[in-house]
Amino acid sequence: MNKLLIVGTVAFDAIETPFGKTDKILGGAATYIGLSASFFNVQSAIVSVVGDDFPQEYLDLLTARNIDISGLEVVNGGKTFFWSGRYHNDLNSRDTLDTQLNVLADFQPKVPQDYKNAEIVMLGNLHPLVQSSVLDQMETQPKLTVLDTMNFWMDCALPELMDVIKRVDVITINDEEARQLSGEYSLVKAAAKIHTMGPKYVVIKKGEHGALIFHNKEVFFAPALPLEEVFDPTGAGDTFAGGFAGYLTQSENISFENMKNAIIQGSNLASFCVEKFGTDRMLDLDKTEVVSRLQQFKSLTQFDIEL
Amino acid sequence: MNKLLIVGTVAFDAIETPFGKTDKILGGAATYIGLSASFFNVQSAIVSVVGDDFPQEYLDLLTARNIDISGLEVVNGGKTFFWSGRYHNDLNSRDTLDTQLNVLADFQPKVPQDYKNAEIVMLGNLHPLVQSSVLDQMETQPKLTVLDTMNFWMDCALPELMDVIKRVDVITINDEEARQLSGEYSLVKAAAKIHTMGPKYVVIKKGEHGALIFHNKEVFFAPALPLEEVFDPTGAGDTFAGGFAGYLTQSENISFENMKNAIIQGSNLASFCVEKFGTDRMLDLDKTEVVSRLQQFKSLTQFDIEL
Numbered sequence: 001m002n003k004l005l006i007v008g009t010v011a012f013d014a015i016e017t018p019f020g021k022t023d024k025i026l027g028g029a030a031t032y033i034g035l036s037a038s039f040f041n042v043q044s045a046i047v048s049v050v051g052d053d054f055p056q057e058y059l060d061l062l063t064a065r066n067i068d069i070s071g072l073e074v075v076n077g078g079k080t081f082f083w084s085g086r087y088h089n090d091l092n093s094r095d096t097l098d099t100q101l102n103v104l105a106d107f108q109p110k111v112p113q114d115y116k117n118a119e120i121v122m123l124g125n126l127h128p129l130v131q132s133s134v135l136d137q138m139e140t141q142p143k144l145t146v147l148d149t150m151n152f153w154m155d156c157a158l159p160e161l162m163d164v165i166k167r168v169d170v171i172t173i174n175d176e177e178a179r180q181l182s183g184e185y186s187l188v189k190a191a192a193k194i195h196t197m198g199p200k201y202v203v204i205k206k207g208e209h210g211a212l213i214f215h216n217k218e219v220f221f222a223p224a225l226p227l228e229e230v231f232d233p234t235g236a237g238d239t240f241a242g243g244f245a246g247y248l249t250q251s252e253n254i255s256f257e258n259m260k261n262a263i264i265q266g267s268n269l270a271s272f273c274v275e276k277f278g279t280d281r282m283l284d285l286d287k288t289e290v291v292s293r294l295q296q297f298k299s300l301t302q303f304d305i306e307l
Numbered sequence: 308m309n310k311l312l313i314v315g316t317v318a319f320d321a322i323e324t325p326f327g328k329t330d331k332i333l334g335g336a337a338t339y340i341g342l343s344a345s346f347f348n349v350q351s352a353i354v355s356v357v358g359d360d361f362p363q364e365y366l367d368l369l370t371a372r373n374i375d376i377s378g379l380e381v382v383n384g385g386k387t388f389f390w391s392g393r394y395h396n397d398l399n400s401r402d403t404l405d406t407q408l409n410v411l412a413d414f415q416p417k418v419p420q421d422y423k424n425a426e427i428v429m430l431g432n433l434h435p436l437v438q439s440s441v442l443d444q445m446e447t448q449p450k451l452t453v454l455d456t457m458n459f460w461m462d463c464a465l466p467e468l469m470d471v472i473k474r475v476d477v478i479t480i481n482d483e484e485a486r487q488l489s490g491e492y493s494l495v496k497a498a499a500k501i502h503t504m505g506p507k508y509v510v511i512k513k514g515e516h517g518a519l520i521f522h523n524k525e526v527f528f529a530p531a532l533p534l535e536e537v538f539d540p541t542g543a544g545d546t547f548a549g550g551f552a553g554y555l556t557q558s559e560n561i562s563f564e565n566m567k568n569a570i571i572q573g574s575n576l577a578s579f580c581v582e583k584f585g586t587d588r589m590l591d592l593d594k595t596e597v598v599s600r601l602q603q604f605k606s607l608t609q610f611d612i613e614l
Binding site: 090185186187188189206209210212218219220221223226227228229230257260261264265291294295298299300301302303304305307 | 494526530606612
């Protein structure tokens with residue numbers, strides 16, 4: 001079984017949507033990535049940090065899904081990273097109400113010895129120096145490195161971000177971030193420019209409008225599943241990335257053709273994530289539902305024109 | 308060869324985009340629909356009206372593509388419908404600068420005798436009373452009726468619009484219009500509500516974000532082809548509808564499975580339409596290019612996950 005190394009936040013989130021609001025609940029990029037990847041046959045580990053205010057039951061949720069948390073540091077006397085946000089009525093945009101870095105401020109990631117030879121490394125959204133540090137600690141060259149990031153790092157740590165972007169195979173960002181990073185409005189042009197920064201594969205997430213993966217002159221598109229209601233978009237992008245990385249780890253095939261399947265798997269899992277608050281839906285999801293919805297993705301997109 | 312009857316405007320357009328502006332050029336929903344449908348093996352006719360200011364060369368462009376214009380009335384001393392608009396920088400929205408109904412104000416459509424038994428009827432965007440009048444004139448029940456409309460008629464002729472919507476098999480509208488017509492934000496819910504108004508098939512156009520077709524609980528999605536540059540979106544929706552209707556007319560198969568192909572054909576043709584001003588690209592397009600780009604749609608969307 002191949003290994004997937006995940007770095008990213010493990011956090012408390014407080015979320016407001018038009019449908020309701022939560023107190024501090026389980027959140028964080030690495031959490032969503034790990035839960036999503038756990039739907040595949042992979043060995044996975046999370047590298048992250050929390051404070052000693054982080055409940056044991058949340059840690060148990062991760063280990064119950066065979067996620068190795070030996071690289072998840074618990075800082076005594078420290079407080080867990082906290083994010084709070086409010087979504088607008090269309091759920092496509094949100095305001096950040098509060099961000100408390102807490103233990104994340106001085107985070108030095110430590111890759112567990114067992115995972116220094118992981119085949120796939122998924123660098124979730126975090127300070128680019130942390131992402132680089134994880135790559136530095138690898139003892140064998142991973143078969144594939146995937147990086148997720150956001151506009152915040154483009155604004156305040158661009159040189160460090162460019163350094164880590166140069167080192168990865170795949171980058172996943174949203175459409176607005178792709179435009180900001182490249183200075184190009186057209187996503188085709190944006191992807192071409194981001195290729196020149198390093199990544200051979202550029203994944204552009206468009207939220208409810210699906211996701212694109214570009215590789216040289218090739219491009220593939222996965223729609224988001226049309227849903228009656230999106231309840232809470234928090235974690236959808238990370239769940240997408242986790243499905244993408246998890247599927248590639250399981251299938252041991254990193255061809256572009258198989259990345260198409262991986263993008264569909266990611267979109268499929270993300271379509272569940274948004275159905276409830278936070279991680280709720282990912283935690284009550286079973287594999288039968290996942291497969292059944294993949295069938296929906298097939299009927300949604302597959303056609304048969306004779307050429 | 309099956310017959311396709313098209314009703315819609317034949318017009319002068321004056322267009323401004325970030326890339327330039329045109330004088331009065333050939334435009335109109337029926338023009339784009341007719342040109343698009345002419346890429347299929349169909350007999351087609353346009354029912355519309357122009358003034359005697361409409362150049363013979365434009366009429367010749369239509370007849371050169373085997374479009375029957377015996378139902379295109381030329382009003383002596385009348386002026387052709389004129390629309391002028393300016394697109395914003397993102398090309399997703401536009402302002403109407405001028406609309407002169409002219410001969411359209413008193414238009415009484417006359418379906419040519421030869422087309423009163425047309426298998427497919429494509430009702431392009433026009434006053435719903437004109438659309439209804441065309442249906443009234445049919446002597447045999449068409450196999451399929453397709454209606455395109457816009458928010459303008461929802462604002463100022465809603466009862467008449469609801470009357471004609473009740474009578475058609477397929478409606479094509481954009482996402483904002485679907486929301487306005489149904490009062491539902493979710494497109495899944497909007498489509499379900501529009502089903503109850505009459506149409507068994509609801510096509511929702513999302514511009515650069517592709518198009519959906521809903522049929523009861525089934526749904527299919529066609530992406531827009533990612534393009535380096537969109538030059539002028541004018542007529543893209545009509546070109547899409549023309550490709551949809553033209554392909555269905557040619558293939559003599561109106562199953563939902565074949566409508567999936569039709570949606571792809573429509574998206575494919577629309578992807579050319581936006582590459583130049585007005586009808587320019589549709590006029591210099593050849594069938595080899597059309598087939599070659601269909602292949603791109605296949606690689607863009609087809610995947611192979613074993614379930």
